[in-house]
Amino acid sequence: MKPPPDDPRPATARRPRRHDPGRRDRLIDAALTVIAERGVAGTTHREIARVADVPLGSMTYHFASLEEVLAEAFTRHAESAARVFDECLGSARDRTEAVEAVITLVSGYLLGSQYDLVLSVELYVAAARNPALRAVTQAWMARSRRALERHFDATTARELDALIEGLVLHSALSTDPMTPEQIRHAVERFLR
């Protein structure tokens, strides 16, 4: 781990940039990348630093602990996902368009990279044990439910929310994921 002593360059020459506002943000993004790729279990200070191309010491400088990094990362992920949810449903003008928006959202989840899906599941399991992360999850769920309540009554919104959750999760782990048509069938059947 020790640098080769024959390296002629002084330490600072190798890493020129010092003043780097927004580095904290990049670190959080890097953390999300690492979580998606290696899981929470494989997320370490060193790995995040490597991905973000910053020195290890920068981690402890910007975050009090690894747990803080995880909490910030998951908060960002949840907020970003909720925003997509909000916007997609907010643009719907009637119930039919809302159904269409839901189908689009679910299909997008499944067809897109596994990135967001994996992050969500990782967040779930982390939330099961960490109260701070549980609050993040609950805020996220409350927000998506509220978005649905713009077009459906409270009970329907809650049940539909759960159905979406199940369709996405179940389908993602299956050998043959559901097609958008199958998603549409399930959602419309439920809302009929």
Next chain:
Amino acid sequence: MKPPPDDPRPATARRPRRHDPGRRDRLIDAALTVIAERGVAGTTHREIARVADVPLGSMTYHFASLEEVLAEAFTRHAESAARVFDECLGSARDRTEAVEAVITLVSGYLLGSQYDLVLSVELYVAAARNPALRAVTQAWMARSRRALERHFDATTARELDALIEGLVLHSALSTDPMTPEQIRHAVERFLR
């Protein structure tokens, strides 16, 4: 970590039992306990050994690697859960009883200890990264779907399976879990 050198008892006196058939089984059970309590991330050889009250060396003797322990543990969990599913649905004589069985299963999941639920989510996230565990998950899902297909057509079974998944997961992470009545409402609405 080293034992106090002034312990007068020889090593063998402290741990009398040597011949212990079925120890492997107990270790797998202990592993499930540890996974449920500390998560896969907190599951180590030493922790399992501590819970099962066996020496560390016993772990590497009975299992080639930690991954093997996890695989066996999750396999056992999935099989046990699937058996419950099978039995509960198998005893139903008509579709109405099958619906009742489903509601009972879901409610049981929510009202019982978090034990099984946490294990399931841990299995999901582990399966996302480990091919061997993914096979376990898929076998489990296939089996529960087949049980549903005894009473519903294939499409309905698949969608219902996903709905159940969503209801359980969503509800478990929520601040106010759904009541059995709410579960019944959602399931019957879907099957109407």
Next chain:
DNA sequence: ATATGATGCGTACATCTGTACATAGCGCGA
């Protein structure tokens, strides 16, 4: 230009991890 205080970083360290392996001890056949 230069002193100076805040900012950022390299490195060390104690701890914990999975795993290997030399033996110790017991069951079992003679």
Next chain:
DNA sequence: TCGCGCTATGTACAGATGTACGCATCATAT
């Protein structure tokens, strides 16, 4: 009863991890 061989265990070890901290370095004011 007595050995022998397989089962089981204590221990060692290399590697990785989170975190602390002293010091280098830069922005800024003079």
